[in-house]
Amino acid sequence: MKKLTFQEVIEKLNKFWSDRGCLIVEPLDTEVGAGTFHPATFFKSFGKDPWRAAYVQPSRRPCDGRYADNPLRLQHYYQYQVIIKPTVPEIRKIYLDSLKFLGVDIKAHEVRFVEDDWESPTLGASGLGWEVWLDSLEITQFTYFQQVAGIELDLVPCEITYGLERICMFIQEKFNLFDLEWHNGVAYGDIHRRQEIEYSKYNFEEADIEIYAKMFEYFEKEANRLADKGLVYPAYSFVLRASHAFNVLDARGAVSQNERPRYIARVRGLAKRCAELYLDNKP
Amino acid sequence: MKDFLLEINVEELPAGYVRPALDKLKNAFIERLKAERMAHGDITVFGTAAVLICRVKDMSLKQEELSREISGPPKRIAFDENNKPTPQAIGFAKNQGSDVKDLKIKQTPKGEYVFVVRKIKSRPAKEVLQDIVPDIIKSISFPKTMKWDDSGARFGRPIESILALLGRENINIKIGNAPARLVKAASVEAYLKKLEKSYILDQDKRKSEIEKMISAAQKKLGLDEYTDENLLEETTFLVKSPVILAGDFDKRFLAVPKDVLAASMSKYQRIFPLFKNGRLVNKFIAIIDGKGRDTGKMKKVYANILEARLKDSLFFYDEDTRKPFSDLTPKLKDLIFHKDLGNMFEKIQRLEELSSFISDRLSVSAVGKEDIKRAAYLCKTDLVTQMVGEFPSLQGVMGMEYSLKSKEKESVAIAIKEHYLPKGMDGHLPETTEGAILAISDRIDNIVGLLGSGIEPKGSFDPFGIRRNSQGLIQIIKHKGFRIDLSGLIHEAIRLYNTQEQCRGRPRPPTAISQEELEKKVVNYIKERLEFLTPDTMPSELKQAVLKSDCNDIVGVFKRVKALSGISSEKYFLRTAKVCERTSNILKGAKGEKLGAVNEALLKEALEKDVWKAYTANSRAIENLIKEEKYEEATRVYGDVFFEALHKFFDKVFVNAEDSSLRENRLAMMQAINKLYTLDVADLALLPQIIIR
Numbered sequence: 022m023k024k025l026t027f028q029e030v031i032e033k034l035n036k037f038w039s040d041r042g043c044l045i046v047e048p049l050d051t052e053v054g055a056g057t058f059h060p061a062t063f064f065k066s067f068g069k070d071p072w073r074a075a076y077v078q079p080s081r082r083p084c085d086g087r088y089a090d091n092p093l094r095l096q097h098y099y100q101y102q103v104i105i106k107p108t109v110p111e112i113r114k115i116y117l118d119s120l121k122f123l124g125v126d127i128k129a130h131e132v133r134f135v136e137d138d139w140e141s142p143t144l145g146a147s148g149l150g151w152e153v154w155l156d157s158l159e160i161t162q163f164t165y166f167q168q169v170a171g172i173e174l175d176l177v178p179c180e181i182t183y184g185l186e187r188i189c190m191f192i193q194e195k196f197n198l199f200d201l202e203w204h205n206g207v208a209y210g211d212i213h214r215r216q217e218i219e220y221s222k223y224n225f226e227e228a229d230i231e232i233y234a235k236m237f238e239y240f241e242k243e244a245n246r247l248a249d250k251g252l253v254y255p256a257y258s259f260v261l262r263a264s265h266a267f268n269v270l271d272a273r274g275a276v277s278q279n280e281r282p283r284y285i286a287r288v289r290g291l292a293k294r295c296a297e298l299y300l301d302n303k304p
Numbered sequence: 305m306k307d308f309l310l311e312i313n314v315e316e317l318p319a320g321y322v323r324p325a326l327d328k329l330k331n332a333f334i335e336r337l338k339a340e341r342m343a344h345g346d347i348t349v350f351g352t353a354a355v356l357i358c359r360v361k362d363m364s365l366k367q368e369e370l371s372r373e374i375s376g377p378p379k380r381i382a383f384d385e386n387n388k389p390t391p392q393a394i395g396f397a398k399n400q401g402s403d404v405k406d407l408k409i410k411q412t413p414k415g416e417y418v419f420v421v422r423k424i425k426s427r428p429a430k431e432v433l434q435d436i437v438p439d440i441i442k443s444i445s446f447p448k449t450m451k452w453d454d455s456g457a458r459f460g461r462p463i464e465s466i467l468a469l470l471g472r473e474n475i476n477i478k479i480g481n482a483p484a485r486l487v488k489a490a491s492v493e494a495y496l497k498k499l500e501k502s503y504i505l506d507q508d509k510r511k512s513e514i515e516k517m518i519s520a521a522q523k524k525l526g527l528d529e530y531t532d533e534n535l536l537e538e539t540t541f542l543v544k545s546p547v548i549l550a551g552d553f554d555k556r557f558l559a560v561p562k563d564v565l566a567a568s569m570s571k572y573q574r575i576f577p578l579f580k581n582g583r584l585v586n587k588f589i590a591i592i593d594g595k596g597r598d599t600g601k602m603k604k605v606y607a608n609i610l611e612a613r614l615k616d617s618l619f620f621y622d623e624d625t626r627k628p629f630s631d632l633t634p635k636l637k638d639l640i641f642h643k644d645l646g647n648m649f650e651k652i653q654r655l656e657e658l659s660s661f662i663s664d665r666l667s668v669s670a671v672g673k674e675d676i677k678r679a680a681y682l683c684k685t686d687l688v689t690q691m692v693g694e695f696p697s698l699q700g701v702m703g704m705e706y707s708l709k710s711k712e713k714e715s716v717a718i719a720i721k722e723h724y725l726p727k728g729m730d731g732h733l734p735e736t737t738e739g740a741i742l743a744i745s746d747r748i749d750n751i752v753g754l755l756g757s758g759i760e761p762k763g764s765f766d767p768f769g770i771r772r773n774s775q776g777l778i779q780i781i782k783h784k785g786f787r788i789d790l791s792g793l794i795h796e797a798i799r800l801y802n803t804q805e806q807c808r809g810r811p812r813p814p815t816a817i818s819q820e821e822l823e824k825k826v827v828n829y830i831k832e833r834l835e836f837l838t839p840d841t842m843p844s845e846l847k848q849a850v851l852k853s854d855c856n857d858i859v860g861v862f863k864r865v866k867a868l869s870g871i872s873s874e875k876y877f878l879r880t881a882k883v884c885e886r887t888s889n890i891l892k893g894a895k896g897e898k899l900g901a902v903n904e905a906l907l908k909e910a911l912e913k914d915v916w917k918a919y920t921a922n923s924r925a926i927e928n929l930i931k932e933e934k935y936e937e938a939t940r941v942y943g944d945v946f947f948e949a950l951h952k953f954f955d956k957v958f959v960n961a962e963d964s965s966l967r968e969n970r971l972a973m974m975q976a977i978n979k980l981y982t983l984d985v986a987d988l989a990l991l992p993q994i995i996i997r
Contacts, residue, residue, distance in 0.1 A: 087619060093612040108452060110464070110481075113315060128486060129598040133542065134353075135574070136318035149317060149450040149461065156605040157573050157590065165462070166450055177452050196608035277638030
């Protein structure tokens with residue numbers, strides 16, 4: 022079987038999950054740290070209506086930049102997120118089927134479910150599940166949500182977050198993600214190397230601390246103002262912006278150990294406010 | 305009789321949950337089967353992360369018979385003069401579901417009463433199991449549980465299915481929505497044999513197989529035979545059919561400090577680091593699950609992932625060592641120690657002073673003292689490095705590595721690492737004087753600060769480790785044989801907090817307690833741990849007796865405990881104990897009276913003069929023996945001097961005389977004799993009543 026390109030992996034996952042009743046929604050256009058922040062997961066985890074969706078989410082982790090020098094770490098990468106609410110008993114089998122569908126030989130390689138009590142302190146979200154390892158490489162985060170925004174959920178959603186680059190590395194047998202083939206002979210590095218170097222420099226050395234500290238305040242203020250008006254989605258978009266501003270400050274080394282929990286609590290408080298508003302005003 | 309088997313199939317539990325869950329499963333079966341009067345043979349449990357199995361051998365097929373007598377009204381009420389049952393008797397019989405004819409009369413201590421004998425139905429095993437097994441499964445507790453469907457069931461991870469076999473019969477067990485797994489097997493044994501063919505069922509056998517594989521590989525590679533026990537235990541539950549895979553990684557990563565390498569491998573990739581003559585080598589062992597894997601390819605993947613991780617560690621290492629290590633120390637101002645106790649920079653400032661104070665008390669050389677002070681300044685700096693941010697367990701170790709890299713003195717670097725010791729109950733202790741003094745300073749600072757701000761352990765809940773700190777403190781002082789005055793040390797630690805509070809205007813927390821109260825509390829915690837740390841073979845009363853005396857010198861406490869337990873059955877020891885007991889008893893009556901020095905002019909009786917003579921003639925010698933720590937000898941002399949004299953004295957002289965000046969003088973004499981021994985050796989009056997033949 023021909024080895025899939027990065028682009029084909031996404032296509033195949035879309036096909037696979039679409040066939041299993043998922044809506045294929047598009048990425049969120051705001052900077053976020055993970056697919057969980059997308060409203061299609063954050064808001065849709067609540068309530069008793071079934072929900073199934075899948076999407077690619079470009080994710081930013083300013084602290085993880087390595088100036089394109091590490092074969093496994095990036096400050097910008099792609100998650101493939103699946104959310105199934107409520108979860109179904111055979112979900113893990115379906116997940117393993119998806120790996121087979123991508124051409125991963127799970128008989129020759131070892132798939133291991135390693136405990137991971139997942140938590141997103143900024144979203145007040147937590148769940149129990151695993152990191153899925155393929156020969157000791159973490160390729161997926163698999164979580165049964167228990168809480169979002171500190172609110173106990175009515176139905177337990179299952180969140181499956183594939184690390185697209187990681188899986189591709191496996192499929193293409195290349196242990197540097199910059200060498201992955203995106204498609205038609207174009208490498209991942211051709212598209213992303215320069216960005217990685219420049220953003221690493223930006224996040225670690227150039228981002229203006231004063232401006233970011235102020236932006237955090239403005240975003241927080243704006244989120245609250247919009248929440249006061251009952252504009253949930255716009256308010257939430259400013260929560261995400263505040264969260265990203267905090268991440269940049271963190272990467273710049275501008276957040277002391279002391280301040281860190283306070284920043285996180287502020288973002289969590291905003292997220293909770295949006296979630297409660299969403300639940301109150303549900304049409 | 306038939307064998308019974310329960311198999312809980314579950315989505316992978318955390319490996320660390322499995323062994324405790326199996327223990328609970330077994331105990332719950334023992335308990336519930338007993339309560340249900342179900343006879344059975346051996347109970348065995350097997351498990352992996354994905355399955356918990358319990359086998360009960362030779363279970364009886366029904367409950368043991370049981371009948372119970374239920375007492376009713378007295379006979380005189382239940383039957384009239386014609387011996388006919390009254391409405392009361394009829395009502396009682398009806399309530400108990402039996403017929404009036406079946407009522408029995410029995411003689412009891414209260415007279416004749418009516419009884420019914422109720423046979424308790426003996427239920428079949430299948431019915432009992434369907435009742436109790438769901439409860440047993442629910443009784444397995446986990447550190448964290450979850451829900452996964454709308455049934456409300458909770459478990460460590462979702463339950464996939466449940467299999468229950470009684471002999472060859474499948475029994476349906478209901479837990480939430482989990483389906484029953486049905487199998488066709490001739491017997492429980494036959495079913496287990498089939499499982500055994502696909503993997504190693506028994507966890508202990510699996511563990512020893514893995515250990516054998518690893519040590520065989522180590523032998524073959526000419527490496528040290530060493531297996532990380534924690535990782536071995538975890539691996540035992542992560543894999544069912546272990547297969548070994550040995551690989552290597554690029555030598556250049558050996559530049560990463562050894563502890564970082566080891567943590568990267570064992571904690572983050574669950575692979576075993578390897579050593580040759582105690583030095584880490586660029587090889588590893590992985591235990592994977594199941595035969596038929598492409599181990600050649602897997603080896604490469606494992607190595608690649610490890611190298612990518614190590615590359616990250618090198619990145620942290622380079623970032624952290626860009627500047628001299630001590631340049632990072634002021635960043636501790638941003639790191640909070642405890643919300644009421646200021647930041648970590650303030651803490652190291654106290655440690656600098658406290659360790660100098662101890663150095664002076666122990667007459668450490670000027671150079672040594674400087675080194676300790678430097679180590680105190682640097683000892684928490686690694687907390688603000690990226691490496692410790694990523695690998696918190698490496699605190700101390702990285703402090704040492706980075707200090708050496710920044711050309712700090714070796715003794716300073718070692719002291720930084722050692723000041724975190726001991727880590728566990730039986731962990732290593734600091735070996736160098738510098739490390740030990742710093743470790744003592746850190747612990748006393750923790751204890752005083754936390755207790756002072758009103759934090760105390762509650763039951764087994766001791767989140768800030770006050771007991772652990774007290775225990776470590778004692779272990780270090782004992783190990784190093786430091787003769788240091790504990791109350792002086794506590795006093796100084798409190799003074800340093802107070803000075804800082806005043807200088808910085810840091811408010812005292814509302815929960816703070818007064819200085820005397822605090823000193824008492826600190827001493828109490830340390831005493832409590834002292835008792836705990838003395839050997840179990842010693843009678844606890846003897847420990848209490850020693851601890852009632854002066855405890856400021858911890859090394860001395862251990863010496864006294866050892867000396868006295870060696871002679872506790874000697875006659876002279878018992879005589880000494882008797883003297884302590886008699887003087888202490890008589891003094892109990894003197895509470896509130898002011899006892900001063902003994903006035904010789906007031907000694908009237910010949911017998912009391914004899915006692916006093918014995919005291920004045922021998923007290924200096926006894927004091928000297930105690931000072932020289934010759935406790936056996938001191939005990940012998942004390943007993944010899946006072947036992948007979950006091951015996952006669954108490955026989956003939958009435959201590960509590962009418963004349964208060966006489967009484968007070970006699971009591972003062974008793975007190976002098978009592979304190980001569982009990983103040984600095986042990987208050988043997990605390991021993992159980994002493995009988996001397």
